[in-house]
Amino acid sequence: GENVEQHPSTLSVQEGDSAVIKCTYSDSASNYFPWYKQELGKRPQLIIDIRSNVGEKKDQRIAVTLNKTAKHFSLHITETQPEDSAVYFCAAIVGNTPLVFGKGTRLSVIA
Amino acid sequence: NAGVMQNPRHLVRRRGQEARLRCSPMKGHSHVYWYRQLPEEGLKFMVYLQKENIIDESGMPKERFSAEFPKEGPSILRIQQVVRGDSAAYFCASSPRSYNEQFFGPGTRLTVL
Numbered sequence: 001g002e003n004v005e006q007h008p009s010t011l012s013v014q015e016g017d018s019a020v021i022k023c024t025y026s027d028s029a030s031n032y033f034p035w036y037k038q039e040l041g042k043r044p045q046l047i048i049d050i051r052s053n054v055g056e057k058k059d060q061r062i063a064v065t066l067n068k069t070a071k072h073f074s075l076h077i078t079e080t081q082p083e084d085s086a087v088y089f090c091a092a093i094v095g096n097t098p099l100v101f102g103k104g105t106r107l108s109v110i111a
Numbered sequence: 112n113a114g115v116m117q118n119p120r121h122l123v124r125r126r127g128q129e130a131r132l133r134c135s136p137m138k139g140h141s142h143v144y145w146y147r148q149l150p151e152e153g154l155k156f157m158v159y160l161q162k163e164n165i166i167d168e169s170g171m172p173k174e175r176f177s178a179e180f181p182k183e184g185p186s187i188l189r190i191q192q193v194v195r196g197d198s199a200a201y202f203c204a205s206s207p208r209s210y211n212e213q214f215f216g217p218g219t220r221l222t223v224l
Contacts, residue, residue, distance in 0.1 A: 032211055034212070036215075043115075043202065043217045043218055044154065044202065044215045046212065046213070046214060046215075089153055089154065093211070096209055098144070098156035098169070098170065099154075099213065100156070101153040101154045102153060103152065103153045104153050
């Protein structure tokens with residue numbers, strides 16, 4: 001089955017700097033890659049997603065890139081703010097199979 | 112448009128009791144998924160349901176756990192004879208189409224004493 005590895009497990013950045021979180025997946029047939037943000041004690045929130053027919057997608061300060069050849073995708077957050085501090089999860093899906101999540105990255109933005 | 116609703120938000124049970132967790136999907140969503148999250152860990156898929164049907168239960172333990180999504184009413188995740196290891200946050204998510212674009216509820220935090 002699909003396996004998703006996420007790095008780093010923790011990340012600290014200064015406010016205003018960029019943050020990058022990377023995920024690799026094992027099944028080349030994976031076709032949908034969402035990213036979720038989870039604040040402490042809250043629900044995971046879908047912040048951006050990308051499908052396998054697209055290489056990059058942006059939404060204001062966040063962007064996701066997908067490299068199908070290397071089987072990895074990354075989340076980029078620019079001009080980080082304290083409210084970006086949370087745990088971020090990547091996930092991948094192959095056709096009609098369940099979402100497989102990475103173990104999460106705890107991002108701390110230091111003011 | 113109300114989001115995914117779950118209740119109760121917190122549930123305390125003693126070992127051996129039953130836990131019932133409820134999930135109402137977003138309006139217009141007919142696909143429901145249940146996940147379990149242990150502290151400091153990611154989300155683990157348990158079961159995927161559509162109205163009156165279990166589509167995929169590959170992540171759900173064979174014993175003590177069951178799920179349903181009746182024609183009327185919320186989806187129910189039922190845990191019989193709970194043990195301490197069942198303590199976790201249980202999230203449900205819904206989507207308008209199978210598997211994609213899942214939106215999560217606030218979760219039920221189950222504590223087994």
